Amino acid sequence: MADLFGRKEAGMKRELPAWNVLQSDVLIVGGGFGGLWAALRASACGSSVVLVDKSFAGKSGHSFFASGARMVLLPEDNVDEYVRQIALGNEWLVEQDMVRAVFEGSYARLKDLESFGLMFRKKNGSYTSTKARGTQSVRNLWLENATAADEVTILRKLAISRGAQFVDHVCIYDLVKDEDNGVTGAVGIGVKDSRNYLFRAGSVIVATNSGSYRGHHLACELQGTGPFMAYNTGARIKNPEFHYINIRPVRHELEGSGILPAMGARWVNGSGAYFMERYDPELRDRAPSSRIVMAAAKEALKGNVPITIDVKSMADEERERFRVLMVSHGWQPILREKCRREKGYDILNDNIEWQPAYESNKLGIDADCACKTSLRGLFAAGMARTLGINPFTGWSIAACTWSGYTAGESAARHAMEENENKGGRRVDFGSAQASHELFFQPLRVGSGVEPDELVRRLQEILFPADVLIIMTESKLKAALDEVLMLKSGQLSQLRAQGTRGLIKARETQTMILSAEMTLRAALMRKETRENIFYREDFPAPDDSNWLKWIIAEKGKDGEISYSTREIPFETYRFKPELRAHVQTNCAGQFVK
Amino acid sequence: MIRSINRDVCIGCTICAEFCPGDVIEMDHSGKAHIAYPMDCWTCFSCETACPVKAIDVHPFRKVKPMAWPISSAGKKPA
Numbered sequence: 001m002a003d004l005f006g007r008k009e010a011g012m013k014r015e016l017p018a019w020n021v022l023q024s025d026v027l028i029v030g031g032g033f034g035g036l037w038a039a040l041r042a043s044a045c046g047s048s049v050v051l052v053d054k055s056f057a058g059k060s061g062h063s064f065f066a067s068g069a070r071m072v073l074l075p076e077d078n079v080d081e082y083v084r085q086i087a088l089g090n091e092w093l094v095e096q097d098m099v100r101a102v103f104e105g106s107y108a109r110l111k112d113l114e115s116f117g118l119m120f121r122k123k124n125g126s127y128t129s130t131k132a133r134g135t136q137s138v139r140n141l142w143l144e145n146a147t148a149a150d151e152v153t154i155l156r157k158l159a160i161s162r163g164a165q166f167v168d169h170v171c172i173y174d175l176v177k178d179e180d181n182g183v184t185g186a187v188g189i190g191v192k193d194s195r196n197y198l199f200r201a202g203s204v205i206v207a208t209n210s211g212s213y214r215g216h217h218l219a220c221e222l223q224g225t226g227p228f229m230a231y232n233t234g235a236r237i238k239n240p241e242f243h244y245i246n247i248r249p250v251r252h253e254l255e256g257s258g259i260l261p262a263m264g265a266r267w268v269n270g271s272g273a274y275f276m277e278r279y280d281p282e283l284r285d286r287a288p289s290s291r292i293v294m295a296a297a298k299e300a301l302k303g304n305v306p307i308t309i310d311v312k313s314m315a316d317e318e319r320e321r322f323r324v325l326m327v328s329h330g331w332q333p334i335l336r337e338k339c340r341r342e343k344g345y346d347i348l349n350d351n352i353e354w355q356p357a358y359e360s361n362k363l364g365i366d367a368d369c370a371c372k373t374s375l376r377g378l379f380a381a382g383m384a385r386t387l388g389i390n391p392f393t394g395w396s397i398a399a400c401t402w403s404g405y406t407a408g409e410s411a412a413r414h415a416m417e418e419n420e421n422k423g424g425r426r427v428d429f430g431s432a433q434a435s436h437e438l439f440f441q442p443l444r445v446g447s448g449v450e451p452d453e454l455v456r457r458l459q460e461i462l463f464p465a466d467v468l469i470i471m472t473e474s475k476l477k478a479a480l481d482e483v484l485m486l487k488s489g490q491l492s493q494l495r496a497q498g499t500r501g502l503i504k505a506r507e508t509q510t511m512i513l514s515a516e517m518t519l520r521a522a523l524m525r526k527e528t529r530e531n532i533f534y535r536e537d538f539p540a541p542d543d544s545n546w547l548k549w550i551i552a553e554k555g556k557d558g559e560i561s562y563s564t565r566e567i568p569f570e571t572y573r574f575k576p577e578l579r580a581h582v583q584t585n586c587a588g589q590f591v592k
Numbered sequence: 593m594i595r596s597i598n599r600d601v602c603i604g605c606t607i608c609a610e611f612c613p614g615d616v617i618e619m620d621h622s623g624k625a626h627i628a629y630p631m632d633c634w635t636c637f638s639c640e641t642a643c644p645v646k647a648i649d650v651h652p653f654r655k656v657k658p659m660a661w662p663i664s665s666a667g668k669k670p671a
Contacts, residue, residue: 055612059613059638064613064638168610169615217635331637334637334650339652342651343652
């Protein structure tokens, strides 16, 4: 058994752990929208379900903190039009059949949520909606007097009432297989009790997030362990070159980078100028976040920092609208009050500093429209499954909901077939044992480097504005060299104390692999795709060579092996010939 | 970052330790919540909003500013 990087560990002591074994038809890893919908659906299909979360399912990860906006296709809307706009915003590098499925299921899920007691904003009996940023007309619907946090809380309660078993505070660190190479379970460790867990299941759904590098406040614990343990088990990773960098307040969390400009707030550079006018004369401050991030990066590279958002220029009624929409519920009123009381400023009335911040990877497990991966028994949902690249407002909740629901159904069916054909599930205990040994390896490193230290080093390599925001071959290569030095040097010195340290060590290993995978893939894609990928040294799109996906998988030598895959436009409704039209509409080329 | 848990007020209900997404709160031997890993706090206010007796105080800033904006080539970092 080799580790994440293909190294073989020799001469390790084989201690047989006392496994705490849990069995189910369907095992779900991750308790956000993807995992919770999967639990509901698989239970409804008659499967026994176990859902495991590293902290408390429904309250961890990103879903709990989401704004709650979601794209919905209402019966009067045109699905083709929605698919076209999402394909366009993803520069055609998106599975159009998946996008169609997300929208076609969205109204039924809306009705499900209403039957669960959640209400959506309406006026005179009709749903009220906002236009999703980055699209021409796709609707975002908003919960009435509730947030995404309320929604996941309800989904959790419902899943439990339908018989799903929730195992909180257990960190899954590897998938396990049977002798025929099918995924039949996972191994984990109790975050609080340090017990060893072995989950045996007919089907496994990885429903975690995609991964990040603790770049800003609420992305600080998205480690990408889900997609990478799937990768380690043989699954394919799609879109490794893409990542989502957003603009965030420097000192604390506050959602609203898209909504504030739409309500009249304006971006300001260190010289006091409204700089977006120069970068996007048409959309200006309302430009897509990727363009604002790049513009802010260019200003900062010129020394024009700090970047602030001018909320003083907002009309009072707009400020009040923002307060009601974003700062009236959950933790945001507490944050506002504390900043006012202790720091002497008001987030609604004073201009605060913002900065680009690495939000998350856009890579994910490659899966079909049934959320089935290339590995028998393994399904992918939530952001762990590739769900497109453009972070449109409202897309994530819609797509995570769809993928969870779909994966839950597919996994239930697969588990049933496994039960009928093979009379149950088998686990290769040797593979579980090997995973366990590798996971515990950092405990045996005496003097070495702490996980937090290595993550900090990784952030120093990846986060400068001219590495992953404004990409060039020379800077990507330099960053890759440094990551490879960490991998060959300090990674083997990674040490851990206790369970918490072991989990952090595994997360750190994952982040280093993720960085290598992303940098190598970003070097491959020698082109720029508006709003999703910006190579300064190749500033134009290259449709003849790069209208395709990059796929990464673990090679026989243990190193990352890349290939490209053609996009099946012959089966899609929309072909990329529309580009010229789009480019003119989007306007706003970068001005140096 | 989580700043304090008032032991005199804490009723030992464990809700904060259950809900904390970063698992930074643990229950001590006397059954009271204590901050075990303050540096890992997300500053998400989950514990403060969930505490039924308002024993928890979270500072709005993180202790270490997230590293997100160093500029490698310009060599200039914002204040």
